[in-house]
Amino acid sequence: MERLGAFYARQAPSEPGLVMPRARKTSRFHKNCSPANPRDSAAEIQQRIGQALQLLQRQGLDTATGLALGFTLLCATNTGASRMPGSPWPPRRNSALDGLEAWLKERFLAQLSQTGEANPEPMLRRLILHAGPHKTGTSALQAVLRERQFAAFYYPSSGQWPDGAHHNLVFSLIPELRRPDAEALEPQHLLEQLQDELSAVQHDTLLISSEFLSTGCAARVVAWLVEQGIAQPDGIRALLVERELRSRAASLYNQAVKDPYVGETRSPQEWLAEEEAKLRLEPMVADQQAAGTKVEVLPYAPAESLVQRLLVAAGAKEEELPDQVSWRNMSMSGPVLMALLEVNRTVSGPEERIARRTELLQSIRPAFAPSSPMLFEGAAEVSV
Numbered sequence: 001m002e003r004l005g006a007f008y009a010r011q012a013p014s015e016p017g018l019v020m021p022r023a024r025k026t027s028r029f030h031k032n033c034s035p036a037n038p039r040d041s042a043a044e045i046q047q048r049i050g051q052a053l054q055l056l057q058r059q060g061l062d063t064a065t066g067l068a069l070g071f072t073l074l075c076a077t078n079t080g081a082s083r084m085p086g087s088p089w090p091p092r093r094n095s096a097l098d099g100l101e102a103w104l105k106e107r108f109l110a111q112l113s114q115t116g117e118a119n120p121e122p123m124l125r126r127l128i129l130h131a132g133p134h135k136t137g138t139s140a141l142q143a144v145l146r147e148r149q150f151a152a153f154y155y156p157s158s159g160q161w162p163d164g165a166h167h168n169l170v171f172s173l174i175p176e177l178r179r180p181d182a183e184a185l186e187p188q189h190l191l192e193q194l195q196d197e198l199s200a201v202q203h204d205t206l207l208i209s210s211e212f213l214s215t216g217c218a219a220r221v222v223a224w225l226v227e228q229g230i231a232q233p234d235g236i237r238a239l240l241v242e243r244e245l246r247s248r249a250a251s252l253y254n255q256a257v258k259d260p261y262v263g264e265t266r267s268p269q270e271w272l273a274e275e276e277a278k279l280r281l282e283p284m285v286a287d288q289q290a291a292g293t294k295v296e297v298l299p300y301a302p303a304e305s306l307v308q309r310l311l312v313a314a315g316a317k318e319e320e321l322p323d324q325v326s327w328r329n330m331s332m333s334g335p336v337l338m339a340l341l342e343v344n345r346t347v348s349g350p351e352e353r354i355a356r357r358t359e360l361l362q363s364i365r366p367a368f369a370p371s372s373p374m375l376f377e378g379a380a381e382v383s384v
Contacts, residue, residue: 132211152315154203243300
């Protein structure tokens with residue numbers, strides 16, 4: 001209501017004429033929408049105020065300011081305060097305008113409650129991206145972020161995948177990366193969700209986590225968050241994890257065979273030969289830097305403390321760290337991996353692959369085991 005009071009604080013009761021709030025290009029307003037004649041009908045006044053609002057909005061003023069100007073003009077007219085020196089009209093109220101004055105005041109107050117001090121401009125927050133890459137403890141970290149709160153940053157629920165990653169946020173903005181099982185939103189719907197969620201959040205830093213941010217799309221995601229007023233354009237940080245290449249490759253191949261929507265059918269050696277270039281960290285770092293981020297690379301080993309180290313790098317306090325972390329999305333044992341590889345080569349539908357995978361995991365023991373680079377024995381050497 002301070003803004004409303006300011007409009008009337010500038011009105012001098014004894015001063016003839018109407019003192020207008022400062023606005024850009026007000027000369028046309030004064031010329032075309034000057035104070036109304038008290039003898040005008042309510043319909044004529046309403047039409048002139050409508051023209052004034054349209055003109056003010058074209059000149060860049062918000063609706064609340066335009067309504068305030070119209071309301072101020074009408075009040076001055078109806079009390080005779082708009083009488084210019086030498087005016088033949090005596091100061092008096094026009095009863096035809098009383099209802100219109102109340103209507104315009106109600107509209108102004110309603111608009112002010114939506115756009116004024118009661119609903120301030122959204123906070124621009126610092127941004128931290130955790131970009132993985134895949135198979136570097138990401139699922140374990142995202143589970144902790146989903147379940148806990150931290151003083152230094154906020155982890156939005158909007159755009160989350162069921163496991164806590166922000167894959168749906170990325171898929172909503174980058175259509176070519178969408179999986180068949182994605183729950184992508186239209187960007188405008190995603191924006192509305194984020195704005196609604198963040199309106200009640202006081203943190204000045206956001207943490208977004210998705211392995212897909214290391215696949216060449218970081219610049220587009222950052223640009224959207226900045227353009228939509230979610231994140232500050234400066235001081236963006238990116239966290240990446242470096243894992244020994246052959247070890248990560250073995251884990252990633254295991255995941256490609258296990259995922260029913262990927263359904264990998266190539267042999268380990270064929271897969272490594274064709275995917276080697278995509279496994280290197282240097283292009284991922286360059287992609288993050290192209291997005292305007294300051295990149296910090298953490299070592300994967302020792303894996304036992306990786307999640308805690310990532311949280312500290314994001315700003316978490318020591319007392320906020322979990323004592324123990326449950327590892328998620330573990331690799332299948334060698335026998336299960338080879339059996340499921342044959343299933344992928346003969347079954348094309350994800351539903352049947354899921355059913356067959358469940359059977360294999362229940363019938364073969366051990367079902368899970370750490371992935372081993374020995375999987376690629378006989379493949380050409382891969383430089384780190």
